[in-house]
Amino acid sequence: MDWRQLWEISSTPDNVPIVALLPLVVFYCWLAWKQARANDALIAQLEADPALAKTHHRKTYPWQPGWQKEIHVWPFLLRVEFLAAIIVTIILMVWSITLNAPMEEPANPNLTMNPAKAPWYFLGLQEMLVYFDPWIAGVVMPTLIIIGLMAIPYIDTNPLGSGYYTWKQRKFSISTFFFGFIVLWVSMIIIGTFIRGPGWLWFWPGQTWDHNKIVYEVNRDLPDLFGLTTQPLKGIFGLLAVGAYFVIGGLGLHTLFKRYNPKDYARMSFLQYNTMMFLMLLMVSLPLKIAIRLLFHIKYVWVTPWFNV
Amino acid sequence: MADETKIPEKTPPPEKKAPPAAGNGKGLLTSFKDDIKSLPDEMKGKVKDQVEAAKDPAKTQIFTSIFRHKHDDTPRNRALGVLSNVFLHLHPAKINRDAVRYNYTWGMGGITFYLFIVLTFTGVLLMFYYHPTKVQAFRDVLYLEHDVPFGKILRNMHRWAAHLMIIAVWLHMFRVFLTGSYKKPREFNWNVGVILLVLTLLLSFTGYLLPDDQLGFWAVTVGTNMARATPMLGHEGPFGSQLGMTPYNDVRFGLLGGSIVDANALLRAYIWHCIGIPIIASIFMIVHFWRVRKDGGISGPAPVILASEVKEARR
Ligand code: HEM
Numbered sequence: 001m002d003w004r005q006l007w008e009i010s011s012t013p014d015n016v017p018i019v020a021l022l023p024l025v026v027f028y029c030w031l032a033w034k035q036a037r038a039n040d041a042l043i044a045q046l047e048a049d050p051a052l053a054k055t056h057h058r059k060t061y062p063w064q065p066g067w068q069k070e071i072h073v074w075p076f077l078l079r080v081e082f083l084a085a086i087i088v089t090i091i092l093m094v095w096s097i098t099l100n101a102p103m104e105e106p107a108n109p110n111l112t113m114n115p116a117k118a119p120w121y122f123l124g125l126q127e128m129l130v131y132f133d134p135w136i137a138g139v140v141m142p143t144l145i146i147i148g149l150m151a152i153p154y155i156d157t158n159p160l161g162s163g164y165y166t167w168k169q170r171k172f173s174i175s176t177f178f179f180g181f182i183v184l185w186v187s188m189i190i191i192g193t194f195i196r197g198p199g200w201l202w203f204w205p206g207q208t209w210d211h212n213k214i215v216y217e218v219n220r221d222l223p224d225l226f227g228l229t230t231q232p233l234k235g236i237f238g239l240l241a242v243g244a245y246f247v248i249g250g251l252g253l254h255t256l257f258k259r260y261n262p263k264d265y266a267r268m269s270f271l272q273y274n275t276m277m278f279l280m281l282l283m284v285s286l287p288l289k290i291a292i293r294l295l296f297h298i299k300y301v302w303v304t305p306w307f308n309v
Numbered sequence: 310m311a312d313e314t315k316i317p318e319k320t321p322p323p324e325k326k327a328p329p330a331a332g333n334g335k336g337l338l339t340s341f342k343d344d345i346k347s348l349p350d351e352m353k354g355k356v357k358d359q360v361e362a363a364k365d366p367a368k369t370q371i372f373t374s375i376f377r378h379k380h381d382d383t384p385r386n387r388a389l390g391v392l393s394n395v396f397l398h399l400h401p402a403k404i405n406r407d408a409v410r411y412n413y414t415w416g417m418g419g420i421t422f423y424l425f426i427v428l429t430f431t432g433v434l435l436m437f438y439y440h441p442t443k444v445q446a447f448r449d450v451l452y453l454e455h456d457v458p459f460g461k462i463l464r465n466m467h468r469w470a471a472h473l474m475i476i477a478v479w480l481h482m483f484r485v486f487l488t489g490s491y492k493k494p495r496e497f498n499w500n501v502g503v504i505l506l507v508l509t510l511l512l513s514f515t516g517y518l519l520p521d522d523q524l525g526f527w528a529v530t531v532g533t534n535m536a537r538a539t540p541m542l543g544h545e546g547p548f549g550s551q552l553g554m555t556p557y558n559d560v561r562f563g564l565l566g567g568s569i570v571d572a573n574a575l576l577r578a579y580i581w582h583c584i585g586i587p588i589i590a591s592i593f594m595i596v597h598f599w600r601v602r603k604d605g606g607i608s609g610p611a612p613v614i615l616a617s618e619v620k621e622a623r624r
Contacts, residue, residue, distance in 0.1 A: 016472075021476055028415060032487045039613055042613060046613070046615055047616070047617060053615060057612065058612030059610055059612055061610065070406060071409070072388065072403055073387075073391045073397075073403060074397075077408075078400075081416075088420055088473075089427075092470055092473070095465070095469045096462050099469070101464050101468035102524055103520060103524075105522060106523070107525070108526070111523070113527040116531050117531070118532050119513065121475050121513065122532060134545070135538035135539065135540055139539045139540065139543075139546070146503060146507060150499075150500050152499065159619050160614055161492075162489040162492040162493070163488060163609030164613055165487055165488055166489075169616065174487065177487075181486075
């Protein structure tokens with residue numbers, strides 16, 4: 001166990017935000033979970049008791065008849081905002097006094113930094129470079145993430161759970177977002193920060209960074225496994241393989257979705273449903289590609305003279 | 310041209326009455342003596358009035374010219390305090406009693422905005438000391454670190470606020486998702502938010518290069534190298550070379566103003582970072598806040614809806 005290495009990584013000034021991000025994400029997940037559970041309990045209670053549902057104010061917060069439904073922004077909201085501003089300022093002050101912004105040697109194109117890391121918030125994409133070519137990891141993926149995020153309000157047709165925390169009413173959308181944000185985005189950042197060392201190789205926390213380490217990895221393309229090594233065949237095979245993933249995966253996902261979300265399925269239009277399916281399949285393809293790479297040493301699925309997937 | 314000398318003839322001056330208190334007919338010298346004699350008493354009275362007025366500053370002319378309403382604690386004045394203030398009037402006068410609970414919004418949107426203000430403030434101060442040129446940029450940052458009074462804490466605050474802003478935007482988006490606040494009628498504002506998220510990341514990224522040190526240089530090199538691989542628009546991307554892309558005309562060249570990260574890239578990053586993106590982001594923020602209001606204020610905490618109450622439209 002090389003504690004010094006571990007300390008060096010986690011105390012690098014630009015990594016401190018990530019060290020802070022971890023407990024913050026955990027805390028806010030807990031805070032959301034707590035409120036979702038309370039609301040879900042209330043929902044269950046009201047569903048079971050229609051008479052109560054007619055009279056209840058339907059929040060988990062205290063309520064008494066005669067209380068005003070609305071309160072003045074001045075002072076009740078403004079004082080919270082003012083307090084928040086002061087607290088953030090204090091945190092920033094303390095942070096800025098105790099920790100200095102990094103400043104390395106002057107930029108030198110002839111002296112490559114190893115590892116050369118993107119800013120921490122893009123490390124998820126850099127991590128994807130291990131498994132995908134740059135045009136996918138660096139261009140297509142960010143574009144699809146943005147498009148996917150923008151599509152969310154238009155493909156989530158579930159009218160429940162608008163304006164309150166809940167889990168039971170939105171299991172599917174919440175787990176999907178959780179998967180995308182926490183599992184794919186945040187944890188890839190953590191891997192990129194704490195695990196990836198020189199040569200972008202995998203070093204467990206506490207393992208000493210060995211700048212001379214070389215890993216011999218013999219990666220094959222999927223068509224090679226089937227004895228296809230010449231070009232038109234490789235390309236056609238890849239097209240079929242990717243096509244098969246979308247068809248078979250799509251049909252499988254379809255059954256699952258229809259089984260567990262019949263109402264959403266009934267509500268969604270043709271366009272909504274297919275957009276969601278397409279985005280879901282793309283998202284699921286990430287861990288899948290990672291898995292076949294790690295388990296079977298497969299580099300590309302689809303090889304063409306112009307691009308590889 | 311009017312003949313000025315004729316004007317008095319056209320409108321004869323009003324009949325000359327004795328000026329009311331022009332010394333009460335006394336001679337100039339006597340009235341001067343009287344005036345001096347009565348001066349202390351008169352001034353004492355004025356001072357007394359002044360002191361009296363100062364006890365209630367809200368009634369002074371200066372005060373009433375600034376604040377357009379009284380400030381005693383009445384519901385009307387509480388509302389006016391928000392509505393008649395240009396900085397506060399994005400708020401409604403009254404809100405849902407539970408919406409002020411920290412638990413619901415986590416205050417993350419507001420904190421993001423506050424951090425943007427902090428960044429603008431510290432950023433402008435940094436601009437006083439920084440030249441976006443290869444010769445000076447690195448030295449300017451060193452100078453800030455070691456010689457400029459409070460330069461170090463200024464730079465630190467700018468940097469850490471930037472990191473914090475990214476964390477806050479992510480958490481804000483997370484909370485908006487978890488409360489289902491992107492649902493009708495807030496779909497559009499969610500999209501404005503997504504654009505703000507991208508702009509926030511770009512702001513931070515363009516700033517990364519500015520110290521012109523190894524860290525920023527390689528981070529931006531790694532980042533922009535991906536642009537080489539843009540399909541069709543990058544010289545290493547799919548169909549790029551077939552469409553005539555070279556390192557000297559592709560999208561990366563456009564971003565960097567050259568084929569490597571050098572002086573032009575520094576200048577471009579600087580302009581995007583200090584002028585371009587902040588202006589665009591401010592415009593989107595204005596729209597974002599406006600839409601929060603127009604869409605009916607904060608989405609909750611709203612009363613829960615039961616599945617049994619939803620009327621299903623058949624499809
Ligand atoms: C520069 C970045 C941003 C700023 C300064 C900002 C600011 C705010 C503020 C102050 C609010 C009021 C409620 C609150 O504090 O939570 C708000 C609400 C909202 N924001 Fe943002 N936001 C930003 C980015 C985003 C992003 C990235 C998204 C989503 C992708 C988003 C979506 C929304 C939505 C849908 C609402 C309405 C929420 C509700 O009614 O409960 N915003 N934003």
